[in-house]
Amino acid sequence: MASIIATEDSRFGLRRQVRLAGPLNLSSGATLGPVDIAYETYGQLDADGSNAILICHALTGDQYVASEHPGTGKPGWWWRMVGEGKPVDPARHFIICANVIGSCMGSSGPASVDPATGDPYAMRFPVLTIADMVRAQALLLDHLGVARLSAVIGGSMGGMQALTWPTLFPDRVESCVVIASTARHSAQNIAFHEVGRQAIMADPQWRGGDYYADGQVPSAGLAVARMAAHITYLSEAGLTEKFGRRLQGRDAKTFGFDADFQVESYLRHQGLSFVDRFDANSYLYITRAMDYYDIAEDHGGSLAHAFTASKARFCLVSFDTDWLYPTTESRIIVHALNASGAQASFVELSSPFGHDAFLLECPELNRVVDGFLKGGRA
Ligand SMILES: CC(=O)SCCNC(=O)CCNC(=O)[C@H](O)C(C)(C)COP(=O)(O)OP(=O)(O)OC[C@H]1O[C@@H](n2cnc3c(N)ncnc32)[C@H](O)[C@@H]1OP(=O)(O)O
Numbered sequence: 001m002a003s004i005i006a007t008e009d010s011r012f013g014l015r016r017q018v019r020l021a022g023p024l025n026l027s028s029g030a031t032l033g034p035v036d037i038a039y040e041t042y043g044q045l046d047a048d049g050s051n052a053i054l055i056c057h058a059l060t061g062d063q064y065v066a067s068e069h070p071g072t073g074k075p076g077w078w079w080r081m082v083g084e085g086k087p088v089d090p091a092r093h094f095i096i097c098a099n100v101i102g103s104c105m106g107s108s109g110p111a112s113v114d115p116a117t118g119d120p121y122a123m124r125f126p127v128l129t130i131a132d133m134v135r136a137q138a139l140l141l142d143h144l145g146v147a148r149l150s151a152v153i154g155g156s157m158g159g160m161q162a163l164t165w166p167t168l169f170p171d172r173v174e175s176c177v178v179i180a181s182t183a184r185h186s187a188q189n190i191a192f193h194e195v196g197r198q199a200i201m202a203d204p205q206w207r208g209g210d211y212y213a214d215g216q217v218p219s220a221g222l223a224v225a226r227m228a229a230h231i232t233y234l235s236e237a238g239l240t241e242k243f244g245r246r247l248q249g250r251d252a253k254t255f256g257f258d259a260d261f262q263v264e265s266y267l268r269h270q271g272l273s274f275v276d277r278f279d280a281n282s283y284l285y286i287t288r289a290m291d292y293y294d295i296a297e298d299h300g301g302s303l304a305h306a307f308t309a310s311k312a313r314f315c316l317v318s319f320d321t322d323w324l325y326p327t328t329e330s331r332i333i334v335h336a337l338n339a340s341g342a343q344a345s346f347v348e349l350s351s352p353f354g355h356d357a358f359l360l361e362c363p364e365l366n367r368v369v370d371g372f373l374k375g376g377r378a
C-alpha cells in the first residue's frame with residue numbers, strides 16, 4: 001500500500017514523495033517501514049513501458065538530476081547528461097531519479113521520524129547497504145508501474161547501484177551504464193570514509209547523533225569530513241592547475257593559520273557549503289553502505305557469478321585521473337562481465353578533473369552514453 005505525501009508540479013518537473021508501507025527487508029536482517037522515497041520524473045512512460053531510465057545518484061547527490069536544487073538554487077547535478085537534446089532525453093525517455101534511502105532529501109533516513117517513537121531515528125536508523133538502496137528503488141518502480149528498465153545509469157555511488165541492479169533484478173534491467181565506479185570498496189576507500197566519520201563523531205555537537213531537537217548540528221565535523229572527501233574527488237594535476245601555490249586574497253604569507261592558500265580557502269568553502277545541504281548522520285550511514293559494498297562477496301566470492309542470470313548490456317566508463325575508483329576497478333568489472341558472457345563495452349576517458357569528471361563538461365562522456373543508449377534503441 002502506498003500513500004502520496006507530497007506532489008508538486010513545478011517548471012522543473014514533477015516533485016514527489018511517496019510513502020510505501022514496506023516493510024523493506026534489509027541486508028542486515030532488519031526491516032524498514034514505512035519507506036519514504038522522494039523522487040523526480042521527467043518525460044512519459046511509453047504505452048509498452050519500454051522507455052524507462054533510472055538515474056542513480058552519488059553519495060551526496062539527490063533526486064534533482066535535471067531540476068534546480070530547492071536548497072541551493074543550483075541546476076540539477078547532471079544537467080549536462082539529462083535534458084532536452086541530451087543523451088537521456090525526456091522527449092524519448094521516462095526518466096526517474098530517487099533520493100537514496102539513508103539520505104536527507106526526502107527519502108527515509110536518520111533524520112526521518114521513527115513511527116515507533118515519534119522522534120527522529122538518528123543512530124537508531126538501520127544500517128543500510130547499496131543493495132538496500134536498490135531494493136527501495138524497486139519498490140518505487142513497482143509503485144510507478146515500471147516493470148522493466150530500459151537502462152539504469154549512475155556515476156560513483158550511483159554506478160554501484162546501477163551495477164547492483166542486474167544482480168538483484170536480472171529480469172528488470174536491459175542495459176546498465178556504470179561510470180567512475182567500482183564493484184567493491186577498497187581499503188583506501190574505506191580509510192578515507194573512516195576519517196570523515198571520525199571527524200563527525202568527534203564533534204561535540206554530534207552527541208551520539210541526537211542533535212535534531214535543538215538544531216545544533218555537528219557542522220565542524222561534517223565540514224572537515226567533506227573537505228577530506230572532496231580532495232579524493234579531484235586530481236593532483238587539476239588542483240595544481242586551478243590553485244597551484246597561489247595565495248588567497250593576500251600578497252604574502254601571514255605566518256599564521258588563516259587560509260593563506262587558495263586551495264585552503266576553496267576546501268573551507270566546499271566544507272561550509274556542504275553543511276548547509278547535508279545531514280551529518282546521513283553522511284555516516286551512506287558512507288557505511290558504500291564501505292560494505294562488495295558485489296563478489298555477496299556472490300560466493302565471484303564477481304562473474306553475480307551477473308550470470310542477467311541479459312543486460314553493460315557500458316563501463318572510467319577516467320584516467322580518477323584515483324578514487326581508478327580504471328583498474330572498471331577493468332575488474334569488465335573481466336567479470338566477459339566471464340559471465342555478458343555484452344560489455346568499456347572506455348577510459350581522459351580528463352584533468354579526477355573522479356568528479358563525470359559531473360563536469362565532458363563531451364566524450366555524453367557521446368559514449370548517447371551511443372550506448374541508441375545502440376540498444378533506449
Ligand atoms: C553525483 C551526484 O549524484 S550529485 C553530487 C554532486 N554534487 C556535488 O558534489 C556538489 C559539490 N561538488 C562540487 O561543486 C564539485 O566540485 C563539482 C565537480 C560538482 C563542481 O565542480 P566545479 O564546477 O569545477 O566547481 P568547483 O569545484 O570549482 O567549486 C566551485 C565553488 O568553489 C568556490 N571557490 C572556488 N575557488 C575558491 C576559493 N579560492 N576560495 C573559496 N571558494 C572558492 C566557488 O565560488 C564555487 O562556490 P559555489 O559552489 O558556492 O558557487
Ligand SMILES: N[C@@H](CCO)C(=O)O
Nearest residue numbers: 058059060061156233
Ligand atoms: N562529488 C560527488 C561524487 C562523490 O562520489 C558527491 O558528492 O556525491
